[in-house]
Structure formats: C-alpha cells, structure tokens
Amino acid sequence: MSAEVSSIPANEQPGRPDVLFATAFVSAGTVVALLALLGAYMAERSSFGADWLSGNTIPLTQPNMQMVALLMSVFTVQWAVWAMRNNDRSASALALGITFILGAAFINQTIFLFKLIGVTEAQPEGPLFYTVTGSHLAMAVLGMCMIVLIAFRTLAGHYSARNTSALSATALFWDSMVAVYAAIWIAVYVMK
Amino acid sequence: MNPDVFLRVPLSDVVSSMTADRILSYAGSNQEGSRMAVTETTSPQSASDSPASAKTSQPNVIEQLVGSGDHTMLGRLFIGFSMVFLLGSLVGRILVGIDTGTTNGLLGVYQQMVTNSSMITLIFLGVLPLLLGVAMVIVPLQIGSPSIALPRAAALSLWGWLIFSTVFLTSMILDGGVGGADTDASRLGNVSFGALLLALALGVTCVGTTVITHRPEGMTLARVPLFSWSILVSAAVWVTTIGAAIAFVLIGHVLNGGAADYFTNFATNLSWLTRGPAVFMLGIPVLGIASDVVVTATQRRLINYQAMQGLIAGYGILSFGAWAVSNSVIDTALWFLWTLGIAVPLVGLLGGFAESLRQGKPRVNAALVGSILSLFNLLGAVLVGLIMSLNTAGEGTLFDFGTAALAEAQMVFVVTAGITGAFAGLAYWSVKIWGTEADDKLATASVAMLDIGGGLLATVLAVAVFVQGSGDTGETLFGWLAAGSALVMLAGITGGLVFSLGSSASDEDEDVQAPENPFDGFTLEWQTPSPAMGGERTAEIPLIESPYPLLDAKEGE
Numbered sequence: 001m002s003a004e005v006s007s008i009p010a011n012e013q014p015g016r017p018d019v020l021f022a023t024a025f026v027s028a029g030t031v032v033a034l035l036a037l038l039g040a041y042m043a044e045r046s047s048f049g050a051d052w053l054s055g056n057t058i059p060l061t062q063p064n065m066q067m068v069a070l071l072m073s074v075f076t077v078q079w080a081v082w083a084m085r086n087n088d089r090s091a092s093a094l095a096l097g098i099t100f101i102l103g104a105a106f107i108n109q110t111i112f113l114f115k116l117i118g119v120t121e122a123q124p125e126g127p128l129f130y131t132v133t134g135s136h137l138a139m140a141v142l143g144m145c146m147i148v149l150i151a152f153r154t155l156a157g158h159y160s161a162r163n164t165s166a167l168s169a170t171a172l173f174w175d176s177m178v179a180v181y182a183a184i185w186i187a188v189y190v191m192k
Numbered sequence: 193m194n195p196d197v198f199l200r201v202p203l204s205d206v207v208s209s210m211t212a213d214r215i216l217s218y219a220g221s222n223q224e225g226s227r228m229a230v231t232e233t234t235s236p237q238s239a240s241d242s243p244a245s246a247k248t249s250q251p252n253v254i255e256q257l258v259g260s261g262d263h264t265m266l267g268r269l270f271i272g273f274s275m276v277f278l279l280g281s282l283v284g285r286i287l288v289g290i291d292t293g294t295t296n297g298l299l300g301v302y303q304q305m306v307t308n309s310s311m312i313t314l315i316f317l318g319v320l321p322l323l324l325g326v327a328m329v330i331v332p333l334q335i336g337s338p339s340i341a342l343p344r345a346a347a348l349s350l351w352g353w354l355i356f357s358t359v360f361l362t363s364m365i366l367d368g369g370v371g372g373a374d375t376d377a378s379r380l381g382n383v384s385f386g387a388l389l390l391a392l393a394l395g396v397t398c399v400g401t402t403v404i405t406h407r408p409e410g411m412t413l414a415r416v417p418l419f420s421w422s423i424l425v426s427a428a429v430w431v432t433t434i435g436a437a438i439a440f441v442l443i444g445h446v447l448n449g450g451a452a453d454y455f456t457n458f459a460t461n462l463s464w465l466t467r468g469p470a471v472f473m474l475g476i477p478v479l480g481i482a483s484d485v486v487v488t489a490t491q492r493r494l495i496n497y498q499a500m501q502g503l504i505a506g507y508g509i510l511s512f513g514a515w516a517v518s519n520s521v522i523d524t525a526l527w528f529l530w531t532l533g534i535a536v537p538l539v540g541l542l543g544g545f546a547e548s549l550r551q552g553k554p555r556v557n558a559a560l561v562g563s564i565l566s567l568f569n570l571l572g573a574v575l576v577g578l579i580m581s582l583n584t585a586g587e588g589t590l591f592d593f594g595t596a597a598l599a600e601a602q603m604v605f606v607v608t609a610g611i612t613g614a615f616a617g618l619a620y621w622s623v624k625i626w627g628t629e630a631d632d633k634l635a636t637a638s639v640a641m642l643d644i645g646g647g648l649l650a651t652v653l654a655v656a657v658f659v660q661g662s663g664d665t666g667e668t669l670f671g672w673l674a675a676g677s678a679l680v681m682l683a684g685i686t687g688g689l690v691f692s693l694g695s696s697a698s699d700e701d702e703d704v705q706a707p708e709n710p711f712d713g714f715t716l717e718w719q720t721p722s723p724a725m726g727g728e729r730t731a732e733i734p735l736i737e738s739p740y741p742l743l744d745a746k747e748g749e
C-alpha cells in the first residue's frame with residue numbers, strides 16, 4: 001500500500017441530508033410495491049367479472065371521509081415543516097399532533113369500514129382485498145410512528161430552521177402514503 | 193474498550209492477514225471519515241486513542257466482521273459471498289443440463305425446483321449483490337466521500353442479505369426454494385426471497401443516497417463519474433423493481449396455498465424478474481464500469497459526457513420492468529417498441545466507446561476486454577428480445593411456439609454481461625478492492641471464458657427453443673451442450689475468484705507496495721491508499737471542474 005496514508009477530510013459538502021434522499025428511495029419503492037398490489041387486485045377483479053364483491057356492499061361515505069382526512073393531513077404535515085423552517089417549534093409540534101390525530105382517524109375509519117363491508121378471508125376476493133388495503137394501512141401506521149418519533153424529537157429541540165431534513169423526510173413519506181391512498185380510493189372503493 | 197476502535201478497523205486488514213501493528217496505525221489515526229461511517233456524526237472528534245490503548249482494546253475478527261460500518265469492508269464481503277453463491281448457482285445450472293441430457297436421470301422430481309431456484313440464486317444471490325459490492329467499495333471513493341450514506345443500514349443490508357440467502361438455500365435443500373414440492377419449505381423460500389430482496393434494496397438505497405448527498409463542492413450531478421452515475425440510475429430502478437417484486441412475494445404468501453400455488457405465483461407473477469425488461473437492470477452498472485474503463489484505457493475524456501449520462505439513464509428507464517409482469521406482454525406492440533428502444537442507448541454507448549478507442553490508442557487489459565465483451569452480451573440479449581418480438585410483427589404466425597421460451601436465453605446473456613462487467617470492474621479497481629493489481633493474464637482468461645461459456649449457453653438455449661419448437665427434440669444433445677457451456681462459465685468465475693484471492697493474498701508480502709494509481713485513472717478513487725479504507729485519502733480533493741478532476745490537475749501542472 002502507499003506509504004503516505006493520511007486521513008485528509010473531504011471538501012466540505014453542501015448540505016444534502018442523507019435521511020431525506022434515502023426516504024425518497026424508500027418511498028418510491030413502497031409506492032411501486034403498493035401500486036403493484038393494486039394492479040394485481042384490478043387484474044384479478046377484471047378476470048373475476050361482475051361477481052367481484054357482489055355479496056358485499058362497499059359504501060362511499062367512509063372512503064370519502066378517509067380521503068378528506070388524509071388530504072387535510074398533507075397540509076398539516078407540510079405546516080409542520082414550514083413552521084420548523086421558521087424556527088417555530090411549538091407550531092411544528094402542534095402540526096405534527098394534528099397530523100397524528102388525522103392519521104388515527106383514518107385508521108379508525110378503515111377498521112370501521114372493514115367491519116361494515118364484511119369481506120371474509122374465505123371469499124375469493126378476501127386475500128387480495130386485505131392485502132391491498134392492509135398494506136396501505138401498514139404504511140399509514142409506519143408514517144404515524146415516524147410522526148410520533150419526530151414530534152418527540154421536535155419537542156426535545158433536535159430540529160431547527162437549519163435542520164429540518166428528518167421532518168421533510170417524514171412529510172415526504174406521509175405524502176407518498178396519501179398518494180397511494182388516492183389510487184386505492186379510486187380503484188378499490190369508487191370503481192369497486 | 194472504545195467501541196469506535198474496532199468499528200473503524202477495516203476487514204481488509206483481517207482478510208489480507210495484515211500485522212497488528214499495521215492495524216493499529218489505522219485505528220490510531222484520526223479518521224473523520226471512518227468515524228462518520230459508523231456514527232454518522234458530523235462533529236469531528238480528536239484522535240485520543242493512543243496506540244497503547246488501541247492495542248489493549250483490539251477487537252477479534254468476529255467483532256470486526258459484525259461491527260464495522262466501513263463501506264470498503266461491507267463491499268468486499270458482498271463481493272466474496274456473491275462469488276461463492278455464483279459458483280453454487282452455476283453448479284445448479286450444470287446439474288439441470290446434465291439432467292436434461294440424461295432425460296431426467298439425475299434430478300428426478302427436483303428438476304423443476306433446481307431449474308427455477310438456480311435462476312433466482314444466479315441473479316439475486318449472485319450478479320446483483322456482486323455489482324452492489326463493487327459499488328459499495330468504489331462509489332464513495334469515486335465521489336470523494338469519506339463514508340457511505342447510512343452505514344448502519346448498509347451493514348444491515350449485507351447481513352440481512354447473507355442471512356436470508358442462507359435461509360433461501362436451506363429451503364432449497366428442504367425441497368422448497370422456487371418450484372419445490374414441500375409446502376412449508378416453499379413458504380420459507382418465498383419469505384426468505386422477499387426478505388433478501390428487501391436487504392438488497394436497502395443496500396442500493398445507501399449507495400444511491402451516497403451519490404446524491406456525499407458529493408464534494410463542485411461535483412454536480414453532471415460531473416459525477418459514470419460508474420457512480422450508473423449506480424444512481426441503478427438505485428432508482430432496482431429499488432422500484434424490487435418494490436414491485438416484493439408485492440408479488442407478499443401475494444404469494446397471503447394466498448397461503450400449497451407448494452404448487454407458490455410455484456404458480458412465481459410463474460405468473462414473478463418470472464418477469466428473469467426476463468426483459470427487468471433483467472436488463474443488471475446491465476446498468478456494467479455501462480458505468482465500461483465507461484470508466486474506456487476513459488482510463490484511452491487516457492482521453494469521453495466526448496459528449498452528458499450525452500453518455502443520458503444514454504445510461506435512458507437504458508435504466510427502459511430496464512424498469514414492472515409493467516411487463518404478464519408473459520402475454522411479449523406478444524404486444526409495446527414489447528416490440530421496447531426491444532427497439534433499449535437497443536438505442538446500447539448502440540449509442542458502443543459508438544461513443546468505439547470513437548474513444550479509435551482515437552485513443554487504448555491499453556488493452558482484462559478490464560477493457562471484459563467491459564467490451566459485457567456490452568456485446570447485452571446486445572445479444574437485445575437481439576433475443578427482437579427475435580421474441582418478431583412473432584408480434586408476424587401477427588403471431590411466424591413461429592410455431594410461444595417466444596416466451598426464449599426468455600431464459602435472454603436472461604443468460606444479461607447475467608453473463610453482469611458478471612463479465614463486474615469482473616472487469618474487479619480487475620480495474622483491484623488495487624483498491626484487494627490491495628494489489630490483478631494478474632492480467634488470469635483476469636483476461638477469466639472474463640473470456642465467462643463470456644464464451646455464457647454466450648454458448650444462451651445460444652444453446654435459444655437454438656433449442658427453435659429446434660424443439662419445430663418438432664425435433666434433440667433434448668439430450670442440448671442438455672449436454674448447456675451443461676458444458678455452464679461448466680465453461682463456472683471455470684471463468686472460478687478464475688475470477690482466484691485472481692481476486694490472489695490479489696488479496698499477495699498483500700501478505702509487506703515489501704510489496706501496491707501502486708496508488710496503476711492505470712493513471714482520472715477520478716477521485718485513485719487518490720486513496722491501496723487497499724482503500726473508508727475515510728482515508730492520500731491527497732486533498734482537487735478543485736472539481738469536470739468529471740475528471742485528476743486529469744484537470746495533471747493538465748494544470
């Protein structure tokens with residue numbers, strides 16, 4: 001090996017946060033995974049014909065309200081990022097709290113909807129229906145876990161106007177989750 | 193014990209049997225980069241570890257193995273294990289050939305399982321992690337970063353991949369894997385396949401993020417070296433492709449049927465991973481390796497650098513294959529357009545390289561030979577795709593058989609390109625990865641054998657489809673020919689393993705000083721010690737005004 005080895009530091013790097021871009025990759029992978037599931041669901045429904053979920057009633061009230069709740073959460077999660085960029089920690093924490101509540105409302109509504117529709121595992125539609133909606137539910141729960149973590153760290157003073165990358169990453173993942181729900185809302189609930 | 197100490201000692205020292213004193217010299221130095229590699233902290237910490245304290249807290253080999261976040265070590269482990277898995281996969285392919293040659297006289301009821309599982313292991317236990325390993329070692333060095341982004345995640349990726357690959361192989365032994373007859377073992381194979389895909393996605397996320405976030409001042413994306421650029425494109429394509437694949441693995445698991453149902457799920461929902469467009473994603477890093485090798489061999493800048501970047505990106509976009517899940521897509525106009533489309537960036541890149549080689553009086557070595565051969569293999573795969581699409585052009589009446597059967601030949605061409613390209617990279621960056629220059633004759637022979645074997649195997653598989661489709665069987669002959677071709681490939685991979693181990697083992701001689709830049713390379717990885725270690729450089733990063741900062745510095749002198 002070369003004789004003159006030293007640990008010369010690299011040039012100062014412009015602030016490009018690892019966590020934000022890594023989350024972008026993860027979000028992209030997750031979105032494609034859920035869209036692939038949705039594609040498989042639609043293909044199966046198409047081959048099944050008119051009998052698909054014919055024994056169940058899918059109401060639109062709950063899915064619509066879920067969509068509205070998630071759309072509102074897109075604004076609140078961006079509010080959290082914007083507030084932190086303005087060094088307003090308390091507003092950021094408040095926004096994260098509201099986002100969490102909206103997420104919890106979404107989950108509550110989803111479980112209620114599942115009971116209302118009453119699709120069973122024994123039905124041929126059951127496994128795919130729950131795989132698509134359940135995977136999205138898992139994504140929403142993961143997003144809420146991120147929000148709780150970030151909220152605690154925000155309250156503890158980990159972030160500032162110059163350090164919002166983790167908040168932005170959480171917002172990016174949350175927005176991806178909402179975008180996926182929009183596709184599920186149309187493909188599963190509206191188009192039935 | 194200071195935990196930082198063992199986390200900072202690279203495995204390369206262990207692998208190459210270096211002396212304890214030498215290890216201490218690295219552990220004792222203030223390595224901001226290595227510290228970052230492990231802790232991700234940005235605040236530098238003074239080197240308080242005296243040699244004496246380091247000596248008392250010297251970790252054992254296992255601690256170094258498991259505890260390190262050094263990207264060079266993680267990459268080396270990826271390379272080493274994937275080469276072993278490649279050998280195993282090819283042994284499986286040889287067995288399949290012999291079985292066909294003896295009319296199912298060897299594998300019996302296991303024929304389906306070995307055939308399908310060896311395809312999966314070839315790609316996801318072999319080629320893809322091999323390329324990922326090369327990227328993990330080289331990309332941070334090439335962009336002047338002291339560490340990989342999210343090093344703990346990179347370490348998790350390696351160990352996760354290794355553990356779940358082992359579980360997948362275990363499921364194969366239990367008659368599961370892909371296409372096995374045992375339900376529980378098939379379920380195990382399905383789950384472990386999904387988990388190892390997840391681990392690979394995590395690893396490539398780390399490397400891709402490194403390219404975006406760890407570039408030094410002046411290195412815009414338009415100035416990123418082409419191998420690193422190709423890895424960024426790969427990261428985007430691999431992560432999304434793997435995302436789609438995991439969705440279908442999940443479906444297979446949720447449907448929760450018998451062993452036959454798992455195989456049906458693979459055949460209908462996951463076999464797209466082993467044919468175009470998705471399988472072409474293995475070729476993306478190969479394009480980057482070839483670009484860097486050609487530039488160094490000709491000692492000339494590539495003309496139209498941004499156009500080259502665009503061609504690699506275009507190839508990457510066209511190799512995204514989750515839209516072509518159903519085999520029926522082969523008989524559509526979209527497939528025909530895709531096969532024409534993916535030929536364009538390949539031909540464009542080959543044209544650019546040919547022009548550089550024509551003008552530059554290249555130094556021919558294993559890296560250059562391997563790079564060019566790998567591109568021709570990719571062209572072979574495109575040609576097979578075009579033949580497949582002819583049926584559509586002939587309104588489905590041209591052939592008497594479904595052209596989907598040609599997909600295996602296409603896969604073998606791309607896999608051969610991937611391994612050959614990776615070996616070209618291993619020969620090119622041998623001093624950085626293993627510590628000494630690769631034996632050029634052995635490396636050249638390895639890539640040549642690999643290429644000949646892979647090309648023959650793909651050709652045999654393609655010809656067999658035509659012959660058997662027209663009524664003649666000739667199954668025995670084609671089986672033996674396929675086994676022979678795979679054996680030649682196996683010999684090539686063994687050669688690659690030998691030249692890699694040879695490059696590493698010869699470092700035991702302390703008097704041998706590996707050159708820092710044996711090929712007069714122009715990118716930043718050539719400013720690091722040989723073998724490379726996370727966070728160590730031998731010179732300050734120069735002002736970056738082009739993709740070739742070392743050439744700029746040389747011309748400025």
